[in-house]
Amino acid sequence: MAFTLTINGEARTADVDGDTPLLWVLRDTLGLLGAKFGCGAALCGACTVHIDGFPVRSCVTPVRRIGTKAITTIEGVGATPVGAKVQEAWKTIDVPQCGYCQAGQIMSATALLNAKSQPTDEDIDAAMDGNLCRCTTYLRIREAIKVAAGQKGV
Amino acid sequence: MDGEILRDPTRRFVLQSGAAVGGGLLFSFTVAAESQAAAAAMFNAYVRIGPDGGVTIASKIPEVGQGIKTAMPMLIAEELDVEWSAVTVEQALADFKTYGRQVAGGSMATTLEYDGFRRVGATVRALLIAAAAQSWKVAPETLTTEPGFVVHAASKRRVAYGELAGEAAKLTPPDPKTLALKDPKAFRIIGQSHKSQNLDAITTGQPLYGIDVRVPGMLFATFAKAPVYAAKVAAVDLAPAKAVKGVKDAFVIEGGTNLQGLMPGVAVIADTWWAARKGRNALEIQWADHPTAAQSTAAFAAKAAALAKGPAQRVDYADGDVDAALKGAVKVVSAAYSYPFIAHANLEPQNCTASVKDGKVEIWAPTQNPEPGRKLVAAALNVPEEAITIHLIRGGGGFGRRLNNDYMVEAAAIAAKAGVPVQLIWTREDDIQHDFYRPGAWHNFTAGLDAAGKVVAWNDHFVSFGEGTTFAPSAGFNASQFPGRAIDNYRLEVSVMPLGVPTGPLRAPGNNAFGFVLQSFTDELALAAGKDPVDFRRELLGEPRLLGKPGERDSFHTGRMRGVVDKVAQMSGWGRKLPKGSGLGVSCHYSHLGYVAVVMQVTVKDGALKIDKVWTAADVGRQIINPKGADQQMQGSILDAISSTLRQEITFEGGAAVQSNFGDFQLLRMSEAPPIEVAYVLSDNNPTGLGEPAYPPAPAALCNAIFAATGKRIRSLPIGDQLA
Ligand code: FES
Numbered sequence: 071m072a073f074t075l076t077i078n079g080e081a082r083t084a085d086v087d088g089d090t091p092l093l094w095v096l097r098d099t100l101g102l103l104g105a106k107f108g109c110g111a112a113l114c115g116a117c118t119v120h121i122d123g124f125p126v127r128s129c130v131t132p133v134r135r136i137g138t139k140a141i142t143t144i145e146g147v148g149a150t151p152v153g154a155k156v157q158e159a160w161k162t163i164d165v166p167q168c169g170y171c172q173a174g175q176i177m178s179a180t181a182l183l184n185a186k187s188q189p190t191d192e193d194i195d196a197a198m199d200g201n202l203c204r205c206t207t208y209l210r211i212r213e214a215i216k217v218a219a220g221q222k223g224v
Numbered sequence: 225m226d227g228e229i230l231r232d233p234t235r236r237f238v239l240q241s242g243a244a245v246g247g248g249l250l251f252s253f254t255v256a257a258e259s260q261a262a263a264a265a266m267f268n269a270y271v272r273i274g275p276d277g278g279v280t281i282a283s284k285i286p287e288v289g290q291g292i293k294t295a296m297p298m299l300i301a302e303e304l305d306v307e308w309s310a311v312t313v314e315q316a317l318a319d320f321k322t323y324g325r326q327v328a329g330g331s332m333a334t335t336l337e338y339d340g341f342r343r344v345g346a347t348v349r350a351l352l353i354a355a356a357a358q359s360w361k362v363a364p365e366t367l368t369t370e371p372g373f374v375v376h377a378a379s380k381r382r383v384a385y386g387e388l389a390g391e392a393a394k395l396t397p398p399d400p401k402t403l404a405l406k407d408p409k410a411f412r413i414i415g416q417s418h419k420s421q422n423l424d425a426i427t428t429g430q431p432l433y434g435i436d437v438r439v440p441g442m443l444f445a446t447f448a449k450a451p452v453y454a455a456k457v458a459a460v461d462l463a464p465a466k467a468v469k470g471v472k473d474a475f476v477i478e479g480g481t482n483l484q485g486l487m488p489g490v491a492v493i494a495d496t497w498w499a500a501r502k503g504r505n506a507l508e509i510q511w512a513d514h515p516t517a518a519q520s521t522a523a524f525a526a527k528a529a530a531l532a533k534g535p536a537q538r539v540d541y542a543d544g545d546v547d548a549a550l551k552g553a554v555k556v557v558s559a560a561y562s563y564p565f566i567a568h569a570n571l572e573p574q575n576c577t578a579s580v581k582d583g584k585v586e587i588w589a590p591t592q593n594p595e596p597g598r599k600l601v602a603a604a605l606n607v608p609e610e611a612i613t614i615h616l617i618r619g620g621g622g623f624g625r626r627l628n629n630d631y632m633v634e635a636a637a638i639a640a641k642a643g644v645p646v647q648l649i650w651t652r653e654d655d656i657q658h659d660f661y662r663p664g665a666w667h668n669f670t671a672g673l674d675a676a677g678k679v680v681a682w683n684d685h686f687v688s689f690g691e692g693t694t695f696a697p698s699a700g701f702n703a704s705q706f707p708g709r710a711i712d713n714y715r716l717e718v719s720v721m722p723l724g725v726p727t728g729p730l731r732a733p734g735n736n737a738f739g740f741v742l743q744s745f746t747d748e749l750a751l752a753a754g755k756d757p758v759d760f761r762r763e764l765l766g767e768p769r770l771l772g773k774p775g776e777r778d779s780f781h782t783g784r785m786r787g788v789v790d791k792v793a794q795m796s797g798w799g800r801k802l803p804k805g806s807g808l809g810v811s812c813h814y815s816h817l818g819y820v821a822v823v824m825q826v827t828v829k830d831g832a833l834k835i836d837k838v839w840t841a842a843d844v845g846r847q848i849i850n851p852k853g854a855d856q857q858m859q860g861s862i863l864d865a866i867s868s869t870l871r872q873e874i875t876f877e878g879g880a881a882v883q884s885n886f887g888d889f890q891l892l893r894m895s896e897a898p899p900i901e902v903a904y905v906l907s908d909n910n911p912t913g914l915g916e917p918a919y920p921p922a923p924a925a926l927c928n929a930i931f932a933a934t935g936k937r938i939r940s941l942p943i944g945d946q947l948a
């Protein structure tokens with residue numbers, strides 16, 4: 071069945087089964103490869119996108135549940151002021167190691183800063199604890215969030 | 225500019241002598257980039273210089289997050305004498321004939337290539353100088369370089385590398401051995417921090433990884449293997465899978481019995497990966513009986529306990545007379561240690577893309593070690609090795625998992641049978657349940673102390689896996705581990721039992737567990753001797769001297785270890801009084817030619833552990849190539865070790881792994897990552913790698929700190945709920 075999705079401000083149509091997780095619609099049907107597959111079970115955060123601004127695990131989000139809500143992916147988040155700041159901070163701090171988790175980390179961090187522009191360490195823990203990084207870049211992720219929030223110079 | 229998003233592979237470094245490149249088009253590439261590449265002068269397999277002075281350097285080692293794609297090109301750029309900003313790095317093809325060893329493993333790239341890569345850069349610089357000398361008709365000795373320019377000081381002339389490149393590349397290169405390398409004092413790139421490659425692509429979600437590869441006409445595949453390793457498919461009805469919308473085909477792959485090779489299973493091919501997975505879930509596969517089904521974690525533990533009681537099967541190493549020394553000891557301390565199997569759990573599940581056409585095989589693989597994969601594919605498909613092209617794709621984590629190439633041969637076999645290019649992606653469950661696990665083992669220690677608290681005897685009955693005198697992969701132990709050779713009476717006894725579960729190297733193989741047992745038991749001995757743990761280690765290390773033969777990989781310099789122990793003691797304020805419930809623990813371990821000491825401070829309150837802070841000092845020679853990259857590896861290794869020490873364990877029931885995803889195989893989280901202070905002790909030794917050596921000392925530093933805080937000695941990993 072055909073679904074019309076709003077992704078990064080554009081209408082995109084995908085002819086897929088309604089139970090197909092958004093992650094695979096993005097990756098295999100629409101060719102948006104930024105969201106990553108890590109676990110398929112909402113356990114790692116690698117597939118995080120925004121739906122109406124909220125961070126969502128796209129690997130367990132059936133496409134039929136999205137309706138007209140606005141989807142933002144790592145490819146489009148740079149067009150938002152906070153997303154751009156977060157991406158810039160990630161580069162300044164040189165956060166990634168293998169980099170595979172980082173699209174999801176950036177999406178979660180952006181959602182955090184959108185909700186709370188001056189997060190505490192506890193806020194950062196709470197917002198980011200569901201995003202696993204096997205390379206354990208956590209120390210730099212924390213630093214980069216603080217840089218993006220303007221709490222820390224570089 | 226970002227050096228490498230997946231695009232046309234023909235743009236990459238391929239020598240005429242190298243493997244032929246097939247036509248697989250990856251994404252669109254800009255014509256400008258292609259024509260620029262065509263105009264650029266190719267000096268050798270590593271360096272290309274464009275007319276605009278842009279330098280492209282090939283990185284031959286696979287990148288899996290260890291930062292090699294920054295560090296190795298830095299060595300070339302330094303001696304070539306260019307601005308780092310003028311450099312673009314591209315990943316080289318897997319091409320053994322051209323590049324030799326292309327392995328991301330053993331922290332060996334720095335060790336093996338430090339001088340060689342510098343000479344690659346120096347050779348190109350010499351050619352550029354020679355070209356300038358010819359055109360100016362002056363002696364090459366009168367010329368020098370400034371970044372990107374050849375300079376004739378006497379006549380105040382200078383010419384850009386880009387202008388010389390075309391001519392220079394035609395000249396005969398000098399013998400690299402005759403070239404003088406830079407005085408390290410003149411380094412401008414080495415020793416400065418440079419950022420990771422592909423930062424733009426990573427942060428904006430551009431295609432970069434194995435699962436991002438797209439080849440025209442490609443389909444997606446899942447591959448179901450038996451939960452019991454290498455069990456064959458007894459019966460399967462493929463119709464339910466084929467009935468799923470989007471599924472194009474489903475078939476059995478016979479497979480063999482080699483745990484490192486192509487194993488039996490059922491492949492499902494579809495136009496999306498989700499459809500392939502749905503098709504697979506629709507299958508009911510009956511697996512044939514297999515003897516490994518009799519193996520389990522409980523059975524291993526029972527057998528290990530029985531082996532530990534009896535006399536050892538063999539003695540692998542003995543110095544002095546351990547039995548006599550134990551009899552004469554004033555105090556005898558015994559303790560049994562163990563650690564579990566653990567999985568690598570790269571965040572990117574294993575995957576590979578393959579195309580088999582007209583007798584040619586093209587592979588896009590996130591592998592750490594392509595050549596054994598090439599051999600597996602050649603054997604499985606019955607094609608010559610030369611017919612196989614392997615593109616090295618950035619891996620979403622390595623940790624040793626991708627030194628094996630099972631996913632590569634699976635993708636190739638499936639693509640060959642499907643007749644179309646195929647991208648195989650494992651599920652997370654496949655990944656955790658079909659790993660090459662870090663094997664568990666048991667160490668039964670007995671040591672003797674004299675009246676002065678000196679260790680006079682040390683016996684380790686090591687119980688592990690293997691057959692006869694052969695250990696299962698990565699299940700061995702070598703007696704040269706400190707404090708071996710530092711104690712007069714030292715013996716390593718060994719007993720093994722058979723294993724049908726695949727095992728293999730995981731970050732700092734062997735050492736990742738040895739550091740835990742050796743440095744934890746050393747702590748117990750310090751306590752028994754009534755000595756401070758740092759002082760006790762200093763005494764055990766003794767006078768600065770080399771144990772073993774100079775130049776040998778397992779030789780160990782007590783003075784270098786003493787240096788890092790002293791440094792970390794000073795950094796951490798060792799000996800400080802801490803409130804009740806808090807404690808400091810120290811540990812030190814040598815592996816992969818690196819000496820690393822770690823101190824951790826922990827607080828345990830109502831059974832809840834908090835790691836307050838970590839300090840670490842490393843001696844990896846005279847030069848840290850990329851300081852921030854080095855810190856990343858040190859911190860990453862230690863956090864990785866904390867992660868496994870806290871909770872990780874793979875158990876087996878009925879010959880199959882029990883855990884399957886991040887819910888029951890848990891990784892460290894943001895809130896658990898302590899701050900880590902890193903320092904380097906520079907010593908007059910050749911630079912060596914940093915991807916691994918900081919891991920092994922960390923688990924014991926943590927457990928020793930827990931003991932200092934609580935009096936509870938952790939002798940079996942993971943820590944799990946032992947503090948509750
Ligand atoms: S892939 Fe979606 S949370 Fe892991």
Ligand code: FES
Pocket residue numbers: 166167168169170171172202203204205206207289571620621
């Ligand atoms: S950078 Fe490798 S998983 Fe996060």
